[in-house]
Amino acid sequence: MAPVNTTLYLDHAATTPLRPEARDAMAPFLEAAFGNPSGIHAVSREAKAALEDGRERAAALLGAAHPLDVVFTGGGTESDNLGVAGPSLASGGGVVTSAVEHEAVLETAAFLGRLGKSVTVVGVDANGVVDPAEVASAVGPDTAVVSVMTANNETGVRQPIAAISAAAREARPGVLIHTDAVQAFVSEETTIGSLGADLVTLASHKFGGPKGVGLLHVRRDIHLEPVLHGGGQEIGRRSGTHNVAGIVGMVTAMEAAAKDRDRFRTDVLVARDTFEARLSAAAPEVIFTTPVEQRLIQHSHFRVPGVDAETLLIRLDGLGVAAAAGSACHSGAAEVSHVLLAMGLDQKAAGSSIRVSFGWTSRPGDGEAAAAAVVECVEALR
């Protein structure tokens, strides 16, 4: 591999470093405590104890009614698949979702559409916000689940998820509400009560846990068709041998993130606001995609008219600065974001948009440094 010379990491929304607490908590389960929790002997019991301890701690942090309302999965994408397809496949009902959802939700909805379920995708306003009334009017008698994200992974725009939940339930009592809270958890107090949702997706690596593990909050009384079939782990909702080390790491990172949240908010807010102020001063033509009030505090999303995003990012990379355009995709090429198009940006504006996202390792001074780097590149390009 090429040596990594990145000195300023501004892509925490893509993934963020492992917290030391999480790494330390995982270590025993990568070594002596290697057991499969689904067994009868002492080695299994040790793993099972750690697994269920983790479940209780996660449930407590989320304000879940019962530990078994927490289902451990292989990550955010799997949780979204289970959270959207699970209720639909179980009841035969359809899905109402929004045009700015993560692909894990939108592609699951498209898959359900191919299976003949009804799928409605509601639009957003120019700031990327979903209107609760529009969701409510899309909910019909055969709607099984409404899925709207807590905050957007690209723009950081927060959705009025509690109002959406209430409006959808008023339209159809008993309709299930799923929300992808993957981006929000690290910076916003996230509980089942505050979201008003039945099903909540979290991904470990977005708040300082390891990759390849996530969870779905789903109450025990909700009937869910599993998407992974097999040995019936997680009370039949998610088969597959438990990733014990990953789960322990995730839960520890959740606790660390919750404990660190006030400090995080203080430092990141300074970094983000300094970044935007300095960038605006040096490049007054900069356009921020949405007002700050709409966004999570760690996201900055902007474009500089006439400056191509891909070229800017490559230049930044050359300076050791890691940022993103749109969302990461498999081929490594930046593709025009469906989120920005849904907000009414044209191809050109969408194609020149950049995301800078701060995280738990960001220092208040990173905003200044980030602005200096972006300004240097912008000046070379315009």
Next chain:
Amino acid sequence: MKALVAMSGGVDSSVAAALMLEAGHEVIGVTVKQWQGPDGQLPVTGCCTVSDAEDARSVANRLGVPYYVLDHVEEFTREVVDHFGSEYLAGRTPNPCIECNRKVRFGVLFDRMEALGCEVLVTGHHARVVGESGARRLLRAVDRSKDQSYVLHMLDQPRLDRILLPIGEMDKDEVRGCAAGLGLRTASKPDSQDLCFVSGDYREMIRERFGDADRPGPIVDIAGTVLGEHVGTTRFTIGQRKGLGVAVGEPRYVVSIVPDTGTVVVGPRSALLADGCSLMDVSWIAGRAPRDSSIQIQIRYRSDAAEARLVETPEGWEVWFDTPQEAIAPGQAGVVYRGDQVLGGGTIAAALVGAPA
């Protein structure tokens, strides 16, 4: 020097990147994503596929250089694929790789080179650039069997000033040996022959994409006698012998295609011969036409250049062969050489019979 290396995932551009690095230059590797499958990802088969990009990425990682995929699907679709289809439907035989070089690839790469603060663009083409700034010359590759100077004839002096073709000095075995020595996974990869936007039969692709415009019509002989019918002109190219669907004793070849009426004209091999061809969109490497009119002309990517004479007309340029040439396909590039040197070229507009006016 800071160099932008266009990496296709093939062995030639892999070695080009390695040689630049070895010579002490700073290297940025890029792959231009030109075409995508229906899922928006790189195509799975053909050229410039997902695995080609992964090969390029693997080589870049091995060499320790940054590597990026640049998305230019939109321009490529507009300028190359749609053009390819409309030319085909107009009865011509376009060369999409040259169209791509002319309208997309080099424009994109030189623009990026500048935007990224690089001083030079490096590609893995088998061709050579020699001479001083302002008087650069483009020459055939040392390895004549791999020569690609034909597809580079549209380069001008400013671009030749900023392009390096390190592979042009090497033969293919040397290139492979070099790649193997560096442990690059592309060392034994076969040369790509496919069009990047076609997997399988390109005629089928044209019918799928532009099918409504495919014209059925008569198959006639040179005298105009109708020999049969066909379901669409895209099924034919100039010089084609097989699959004509008419039986007339001796071998028959497609001599011309008249798209307006959907007529396909077939004739004996001798009817494929032409005395010359006219060229359009001509450009000259030196920035001006050669003074000496005796030149060689290459009318296909893989063919020898033929001795000919260059004649300027009010409409443009004509080339008259010393001995008649077979199967002139309008739409292909006509590239003008003198010995190993590319003088320039253009697109073949029409075959000519007779003698210059």
